[in-house]
Amino acid sequence: YNHSPKWSKLNKYKNGNLYEKLVKRQNANNFKDNTIKFKTPLGLRHNSISTLTNNNTDPDITNLKSEEDYDLEPYKIWNSKILTEFLTEKKLNSVYCYENLHLDSTRKKIQTDTKNLSGIYLILNKVTLDYYIGSAATNRFYARFTNHLIYFRGSKIVKLAVKKYKLNQFAFLILELFPEVVNRTNNKRLLDLEDFYLKSLLPNYNILTEAGSSFGYKHTEISRLKMKANYSQERRNKIGILNKGKTLSKETIEKIKEKAIIRDKPNYSEQALLNMKKNSKSVILYNLDNTVYGEFSSIVEAAKSVGCSEKTIRRALKTEKNFLKRRFIVKYL
Template sequence: MSKKVRCYSTSSVNNHPSSKIVSEFLTDKNIKPVFIFEDLRYVNTKDKIKDQTKGLSGVYLILNKITNDFYVGSASTDKLFTRFYRHLINLTGSKIVKLAVNKYGIDNFVFIVLETFTEKTTVENNKNLIDVEDFYLKSLLPNYNILTEAGSSFGYKHTELDRIKMKANYSEERRMLIGNLNKNKQFSSTTIERMIQSALNRNKVEFNKEALDNMRKASGAERPIILYNIENNTVFGEYSSITDAALSLNCNKKTIYRALKTEKKVLLKRWIVNYK
C-alpha cells in the first residue's frame, strides 16, 4: 500500500487543540494520530470528518472520555466517514459502542484517525490495511473490541486484577512499537508481522494436556476462518478460530456457525465468511 498520509490536525469544532483528557490518553499510549475529532454532535464536525477523510482508507479509534474505554477499526477507501456515522450517529455498528453512546452521550466520545492511506483499497492490497489494524488491536487491547456479547457484557467492570493485567500487557515495549509505527515511515507486511510478534512476546502460562483438551472442547471448531467485506469482496480479517472471530466481532459463535452452513455464507449482512 502507498505511503501513509500524515496530515496532523486538531479537529474540534473551532479547530482548538484536543481536550486534556484526549491528550493524556494519546500520550499514555504513545499515539500520534492523523486527525482528532471532538464535539461530534455538531454538523460542522461531521462535515470536517467527511471532507478531511475523503479518498482515504485507514485505521480509526473511538474513545470514551469518561471511562477511557475505546474501539479500534479499519475502513477501506472513502469509508472512514461511513464508519464514524455507523458507530456513533446511526448506532448500527458495534453493539458495545452503541450501548456506551446511549449511556454516556455523544459529547463524551472522540473519533480519532490513527493511520491513513491514499492508495485505493483493492483485494490485492487490503491485507496491508488489515495488518496495521491488527497491530493496533493486539498492542492496545481495546476494551470495546474484546468484550463478548453486548447484551451481557455492557456494564461489565474490570476487577483490579484485570486492570493490572491489562496495564502490564501494555508494556513500554508496546508503547515504543506504537510510537515507531506513528513515525513517517512505510512498513512492509513482513515488518508489521515482526512488530506484532514482538508486541505479543511475553511469558505464557503453561497448561497440562488435560486442560488444553478441555479448552479445545469448549472452544468448538479450531479451523481458521476468513471474512470478506460483502460490498467489495476485500479481506476484512483472518481469525485462527471461530471463537476468536466471535470475540473480535462481538457476536455469538452460533451466528458464525449458522452462516458457514448456508449457501451464501453471509454473516450479519456485512461479511462473507468461509474456512481458510
C-alpha cells in the first residue's frame, strides 16, 4: 500500500530514524497526485486526508486553488483538526479514518468499508489523545469496533474511557491492511505486525505489551489480595464440607433416573461414524491365560462386546497391568 507504513519491511532499515525511513512522505507541491486517490489491491479507495509531507507539516487544504483542480469531490468530509494533528505527530497515514462513531451511518460505513479485510486498527480518545492498538482477522474489523466501543466486551480501559468521555469523542482508524486472508498458517505474521505497532507507538490503553500474549502483565496489589481471599484455605474448607454427609431424597433420585431414560441419544450420520472410526485406535483383548479374546477397530466396539463402558476400557489402558473387569487384559494394537 503506497500510503501505509511498511512495518513488515523493517529489517531492510538498520540505521536512521525509524519513522522517516518507513513512512515515505510526499512534498506538498505533489499533493494533487498523492491525495487519497490511490486504490488498494482490493480496489478500495482511501478514506483519509492525512497525507504527510517532507517538511513535517500537513498540506494546507484551505489554500488549494480549487476543488476542481484536485478532484476532491468524493472527500468533502475531512478529518478533524485533532485527528489530523495526531496523525502528523505520529507520522502515520491511515487507510481509513472514522469519526462521529455515535452515528448509525458511521457504523454502517465501517461495516461496509472493512468487509473481508484484515489488519491493524487504532482507537483514539480525541480528548486525552490516549489510544488502543489491536489486530483484526479477515472480516473482523467491525466486530472489534463493536466489541470495544459499543458492547464493551473488549478492553476494560477503553470501556471506562468511553463511558467517561462519550463515544463521539473517539475515532476508529485502520492503520494497515494485511494482504492475505488470515488463517492458522499466517496468523503469526499478523500478530507480528501488531506487535511491531505496539512496540513502536507504545499505546497507553493497551495493558499487554506483546500481541497475542499476556506476558509482562502484572496484577495490582489489590487484585492479588482479592484472588488470595477468593482461594483462601477457609473458603476451600467451606466448599469441601458443603455437601459432605448429604444424601439425595428418593424423589430426587427418581427424577434423575427419569431424565436419564428420556434423554435423547446422539444421532450420528454414517459419514460421522466413519470419521470417528478413522480417528479411533484399535485394541486387542486377551483372556487371563494370554489367549486372544478378540481384536476390535475401536474402544467403543470392544466395550459393546464385553458389556462395559468405553470409559472402563480407557481407564484399564492407563493402568500398568491393563486388567479389565478381572477377566481380560486390554492393549492397543
